[in-house]
Amino acid sequence: xxxxxxxxxxxxxxxxxxxxxxxxxxxxxxxxxxxxxxxxxxxxxxxxxxxxxxxxxxxxxxxxxxxxxxxxxxxxxxxxxxxxxxxxxxxxxxxxxxxxxxxxxxxxxxxxxxxxxxxxxxxxxxxxxxxxxxxxxxxxxxxxxxxxxxxxxxxxxxxxxxxxxxxxxxxxxxxxxx
Amino acid sequence: xxxxxxxxxxxxxxxxxxxxxxxxxxxxxxxxxxxxxxxxxxxxxxxxxxxxxxxxxxxxxxxxxxxxxxxxxxxxxxxxxxxxxxxxxxxxxxxxxxxxxxxxxxxxxxxxxxxxxxxxxxxxxxxxxxxxxxxxxxxxxxxxxxxxxxxxxxxxxxxxxxxxxxxxxxxxxxxxxx
DNA sequence: AAGTTTGTACAGTAAAAACTGTACAATCAA
DNA sequence: TTGATTGTACAGTTTTTACTGTACAAACTT
Numbered sequence: 001x002x003x004x005x006x007x008x009x010x011x012x013x014x015x016x017x018x019x020x021x022x023x024x025x026x027x028x029x030x031x032x033x034x035x036x037x038x039x040x041x042x043x044x045x046x047x048x049x050x051x052x053x054x055x056x057x058x059x060x061x062x063x064x065x066x067x068x069x070x071x072x073x074x075x076x077x078x079x080x081x082x083x084x085x086x087x088x089x090x091x092x093x094x095x096x097x098x099x100x101x102x103x104x105x106x107x108x109x110x111x112x113x114x115x116x117x118x119x120x121x122x123x124x125x126x127x128x129x130x131x132x133x134x135x136x137x138x139x140x141x142x143x144x145x146x147x148x149x150x151x152x153x154x155x156x157x158x159x160x161x162x163x164x165x166x167x168x169x170x171x172x173x174x175x176x177x178x
Numbered sequence: 179x180x181x182x183x184x185x186x187x188x189x190x191x192x193x194x195x196x197x198x199x200x201x202x203x204x205x206x207x208x209x210x211x212x213x214x215x216x217x218x219x220x221x222x223x224x225x226x227x228x229x230x231x232x233x234x235x236x237x238x239x240x241x242x243x244x245x246x247x248x249x250x251x252x253x254x255x256x257x258x259x260x261x262x263x264x265x266x267x268x269x270x271x272x273x274x275x276x277x278x279x280x281x282x283x284x285x286x287x288x289x290x291x292x293x294x295x296x297x298x299x300x301x302x303x304x305x306x307x308x309x310x311x312x313x314x315x316x317x318x319x320x321x322x323x324x325x326x327x328x329x330x331x332x333x334x335x336x337x338x339x340x341x342x343x344x345x346x347x348x349x350x351x352x353x354x355x356x
Numbered sequence: 357a358a359g360t361t362t363g364t365a366c367a368g369t370a371a372a373a374a375c376t377g378t379a380c381a382a383t384c385a386a
Numbered sequence: 387t388t389g390a391t392t393g394t395a396c397a398g399t400t401t402t403t404a405c406t407g408t409a410c411a412a413a414c415t416t
């Protein structure tokens with residue numbers, strides 16, 4: 001088997017892995033195409049330009065530009081400088097713990113905070129309404145709603161602490177990096 | 179302020195909370211509309227029929243049917259029986275720990291396993307290719323790829339243990355339910 | 357300065373997802 | 387059995403998202 005054939009095989013192995021990676025990267029809030037872009041940059045063993053990516057994925061440079069922006073904002077790729085090169089170069093953050101966990105934390109922190117805030121506000125509003133009304137049935141319904149919101153709030157508080165376990169890095173005391 | 183006005187206010191408070199909940203439920207892999215459906219059933223203080231939902235959300239019964247199926251598969255709502263009622267009735271699983279954590283676990287377990295499997299297969303394939311080839315440059319590239327896959331696999335193993343922490347319920351020893 | 361090259365905004369197009377209405381099978385009532 | 391009601395498959399539509407090509411501003415070269 002000659003070298004070009006072997007190289008072909010290498011590409012195929014990479015491609016297969018990148019496909020699976022991209023399909024499951026939705027867990028981190030990244031779209032499949034951007035996941036494919038991430039995988040491509042990951043396995044390019046040198047930093048890539050937008051044109052490189054465009055060529056590698058057969059997609060427009062515009063798409064690469066927006067894709068790279070999303071990945072940069074998620075701290076999954078970083079821009080890197082190289083003397084004498086006018087083009088922007090990008091490479092992946094190779095520490096998977098760092099990049100994936102931080103993406104995870106950002107997403108969950110944001111979502112949980114918003115929910116918690118909304119639940120608190122709703123509970124307060126219901127308590128005010130409870131004071132105002134005299135209708136028996138309505139009072140009963142409001143009380144049930146407050147119960148539900150309290151259940152939700154307990155869960156969010158718990159989740160808060162879970163997220164903090166990751167933010168603080170304490171999770172690694174419990175489950176050490178491999 | 180009369181009762182109908184107060185009832186209006188109650189609906190508004192519910193609606194506002196449900197909107198936020200629905201916007202953030204994507205974290206659990208549920209779409210925003212299905213999140214709204216979940217919220218609607220949650221705050222209906224009695225089990226709902228498809229027609230109830232359709233009316234409450236102003237959407238087709240077909241959509242309710244498919245939506246409820248998604249939520250059922252995720253164990254977020256359950257079908258419930260009532261004597262003398264021909265229609266299917268649904269209510270939410272009220273234990274947020276139970277429903278949300280199980281949805282979370284299912285998603286992450288599945289995604290992580292797939293990635294781990296793909297990484298293992300890719301690594302094996304690369305090791306075979308490494309044996310076959312004699313080209314210096316190619317050997318170097320393959321080695322770099324293997325390194326990356328090993329990094330990924332370490333992360334996946336770690337993630338595996340994290341997921342298991344939730345599956346086993348041991349997380350509650352560390353961070354007790356509120 | 358003029359001439360290139362590079363990244364991105366924006367408008368338009370293609371593809372995908374969400375949603376609806378109709379049709380029909382399954383279940384129940386009489 | 388017939389007639390009515392309920393849930394869902396399926397086809398078609400609308401809405402949303404993804405993607406592209408063009409045009410242009412910013413940065414660099416000469």
